[in-house]
Amino acid sequence: MSYGSLPDVMNTAANSLETMFLIQRARNNVKGWYFYSFSSEPFTVSAVATYIPLLLEQFARINGVSVDDHSVKCSTSHDKCVLGLFNNSVYIDTSSFALYTFSLSVLFQTLLVITVSGLVDVWKTVRFKRKILLFFGFIGSLSLVLLSQLRVDQYYLLPILCVVANSSYGVVNVVGNSLLPVFVSDLIKIDPVETATDPDALTSALSGCGASIGYCSALLVQIISVLLVRKSESHDNVQWAVLFVGLWWVTWQSPMAWLLQDVDPILADETLNHERDANSGFRWHYMKYGWSSLFKALKHASLLRDVVIFLISWFIISDSVTTINSTAILFSKTELKMSTLSLIVISILTMLNAIVGAYLIPRHVSSKFNWSAQSTLKYIICWASVIPLYGMLGFIFNNIGLKHPFEMYIMAVWYGISLGGLSAVSRSVFSLIIPKGNESTFFSLFSITDKGSSIVGPVLVGFLTDRTHNIRYSFYLLFALLMFSLPIINMLDVARGKHEAEELSRIERLIEDDSNDIS
Known part of the structure; x- marks a missing residue:
C-alpha cells in the first residue's frame, strides 16, 4: 500500500487544517451575527417601545404646569398638563413631548443611516463593518446609561440622548443586516455541509434564527425589567430599566469583537487602501456615496x-x-x-x-x-x-x-x-x-x-x-x-x-x- 511521499502528506494535512480553519471562521461569523441580534434587539422592543416614551412623558409632567393655569405646577390632581419650552415661549402637551422627540430621533436616524451606508458600501469588509457595529453600539448603550442618570430637571438633555441612542441603533441595524448575505455566501462556499444548500433557503433559516434569538433576548430583558420596576412607579425605576437595557447592549455585543472576521483577503487589502485614503482627507467623498x-x-x-x-x-x-x-x-x-x-x-x-x-x-x-x-x-x-x-x-x-x-x-x-x-x-x-x-x-x-x-x-x-x-x-x-x-x-x-x-x-x-x- 502506497501512502504517498512525505511532502504530499504534509500538503494534504496543511490543506485539511486550512479547510477546518475556514469552516470554523465561517461558523464563528454566523455566531457573531447572532450576538448582534441578541444584544441590540431589546433596545427597540424595550427602550424605544416602552421606557423612553414613558420617561419623556414623566419628565415633562414633573416639570410641567396645568393646561388651564400656567402658574400652577403639574401634579397628580391635574390630568392635563403642558411643558414650557424655550423660556416658556412655547407650551406643548406632555404627551407631545414624547411624540416630537420620537419624530426627531427618526429624522436624524434616517440621515445618519444614509450617510454611513456610503462608507459601508465602499469598505465592504467584515472588519470595517465590525468596527461600525461596535462603535455605534457603544455610543447607543452609553446614551442609555447617561439617560438613566439624568435628574428630573435635566429634561432638555433627555430628548438629545434619546435621539443619539435611536440614531446609533439605526446604523447598527442596517450594518448588521447587511452582513447576513456575506456570511451565507461564505458558509456555502467553505462548509461542505452547506454546499448543497440553496442560498435563499439558508438565508431564510439564518434570518429566522437570528430574529428568534433577538425576540428571546427582548423577552428576557422585559421579564427582568418587570422585577426592576415592580416596587414603585417613580421615574427612577423606569431609569433603572433603561440602564439595564444599555448594559445588556454593550455587554452582549462584545463577543462580536473576536467572532466576526474577514471572509475575503482581497477586499481586506482594498479596505486598507481606502482607510489610508480616508486618512489623507477623502473620507467625506466616501460618505457622499x-x-x-x-x-x-x-x-x-x-x-x-x-x-x-x-x-x-x-x-x-x-x-x-x-x-x-x-x-x-x-x-x-x-x-x-x-x-x-x-x-x-x-x-x-x-x-x-x-x-x-x-x-x-x-x-x-x-x-x-x-x-x-x-x-x-x-x-x-x-x-x-x-x-x-x-x-x-x-x-x-x-x-x-x-x-x-x-x-x-x-x-x-x-x-x-x-x-x-x-x-x-x-x-x-x-x-x-x-x-x-x-x-x-x-x-x-x-x-x-x-x-x-x-x-x-x-x-x-x-x-x-x-x-x-x-x-x-x-x-x-x-x-x-x-x-x-x-x-x-x-x-x-x-x-x-x-x-x-x-x-x-x-x-x-x-x-x-x-x-x-x-x-
Missing part, C-alpha cells in the same frame, strides 16, 4: 409604476402602524392611568403575538383562504384599523372604546398579530415587483421608506394633542390614514409589476452587454 446610492435607487424606482405605488402606500401604512404603538403607550399612561408594570406586560403580549402573526398569516391563513400576497396585505390593514376604530368608540360610549385597562390587553394581542403579519407580507409583496439582481438597492429604499415614514405620524399626533389636549383624537387620524392606504394598495398590480421589473432587468443587461462590446 450613500446619498448617491439613494438617488440611484429613486431613479430606478421611478421607472417602475407599481414599485412607486407600493412605496407610497407603505409609507402611509408603516407610519400609521408605528404611530399606533407610541400613541397607545402614552394613551394608556395618561388616560387610563395604567402602571409601568402593566405597560411592560402589554409590550410582552404584543411581541409574542407579533411572532404568531408573522408565522401564521403568510404560511397558513393566506394559503387556507387562497389569498394573494396583495389581498393578504389589504386584509391585514383592515384588521389593524380596528384598533383606532375601537378607540374612536370611546367618544360615543361610556363603557367601551378603550375606557378600561383590560381592553388594552386585548388590543395588544390584536396589534401584535397585525404587526407581525404586515412585516412578513409586505416584504413578500415588494420582492415580487422589483428587478432581479437589484434587490439590495430596492430594499434599501424599502428600509428608508419604512423608517423615514415614522417622522410624520408622531408629529401629526403631537400637533393634534397640543390643540385638543386629548390624545384620543389621534385615533381619528390613524384610522383615516389606514383607510387612505387601501385604495392606493388596490391600484397595485403585482403581475404588471413583475413584468415591468423583468423588462427593466432585460434592458439593463442589454445596455451592459453593449458597453462591454464597445470596451
Whole structure:
C-alpha cells in the first residue's frame, strides 16, 4: 500500500487544517451575527417601545404646569398638563413631548443611516463593518446609561440622548443586516455541509434564527425589567430599566469583537487602501456615496409604476402602524392611568403575538383562504384599523372604546398579530415587483421608506394633542390614514409589476452587454 511521499502528506494535512480553519471562521461569523441580534434587539422592543416614551412623558409632567393655569405646577390632581419650552415661549402637551422627540430621533436616524451606508458600501469588509457595529453600539448603550442618570430637571438633555441612542441603533441595524448575505455566501462556499444548500433557503433559516434569538433576548430583558420596576412607579425605576437595557447592549455585543472576521483577503487589502485614503482627507467623498446610492435607487424606482405605488402606500401604512404603538403607550399612561408594570406586560403580549402573526398569516391563513400576497396585505390593514376604530368608540360610549385597562390587553394581542403579519407580507409583496439582481438597492429604499415614514405620524399626533389636549383624537387620524392606504394598495398590480421589473432587468443587461462590446 502506497501512502504517498512525505511532502504530499504534509500538503494534504496543511490543506485539511486550512479547510477546518475556514469552516470554523465561517461558523464563528454566523455566531457573531447572532450576538448582534441578541444584544441590540431589546433596545427597540424595550427602550424605544416602552421606557423612553414613558420617561419623556414623566419628565415633562414633573416639570410641567396645568393646561388651564400656567402658574400652577403639574401634579397628580391635574390630568392635563403642558411643558414650557424655550423660556416658556412655547407650551406643548406632555404627551407631545414624547411624540416630537420620537419624530426627531427618526429624522436624524434616517440621515445618519444614509450617510454611513456610503462608507459601508465602499469598505465592504467584515472588519470595517465590525468596527461600525461596535462603535455605534457603544455610543447607543452609553446614551442609555447617561439617560438613566439624568435628574428630573435635566429634561432638555433627555430628548438629545434619546435621539443619539435611536440614531446609533439605526446604523447598527442596517450594518448588521447587511452582513447576513456575506456570511451565507461564505458558509456555502467553505462548509461542505452547506454546499448543497440553496442560498435563499439558508438565508431564510439564518434570518429566522437570528430574529428568534433577538425576540428571546427582548423577552428576557422585559421579564427582568418587570422585577426592576415592580416596587414603585417613580421615574427612577423606569431609569433603572433603561440602564439595564444599555448594559445588556454593550455587554452582549462584545463577543462580536473576536467572532466576526474577514471572509475575503482581497477586499481586506482594498479596505486598507481606502482607510489610508480616508486618512489623507477623502473620507467625506466616501460618505457622499450613500446619498448617491439613494438617488440611484429613486431613479430606478421611478421607472417602475407599481414599485412607486407600493412605496407610497407603505409609507402611509408603516407610519400609521408605528404611530399606533407610541400613541397607545402614552394613551394608556395618561388616560387610563395604567402602571409601568402593566405597560411592560402589554409590550410582552404584543411581541409574542407579533411572532404568531408573522408565522401564521403568510404560511397558513393566506394559503387556507387562497389569498394573494396583495389581498393578504389589504386584509391585514383592515384588521389593524380596528384598533383606532375601537378607540374612536370611546367618544360615543361610556363603557367601551378603550375606557378600561383590560381592553388594552386585548388590543395588544390584536396589534401584535397585525404587526407581525404586515412585516412578513409586505416584504413578500415588494420582492415580487422589483428587478432581479437589484434587490439590495430596492430594499434599501424599502428600509428608508419604512423608517423615514415614522417622522410624520408622531408629529401629526403631537400637533393634534397640543390643540385638543386629548390624545384620543389621534385615533381619528390613524384610522383615516389606514383607510387612505387601501385604495392606493388596490391600484397595485403585482403581475404588471413583475413584468415591468423583468423588462427593466432585460434592458439593463442589454445596455451592459453593449458597453462591454464597445470596451
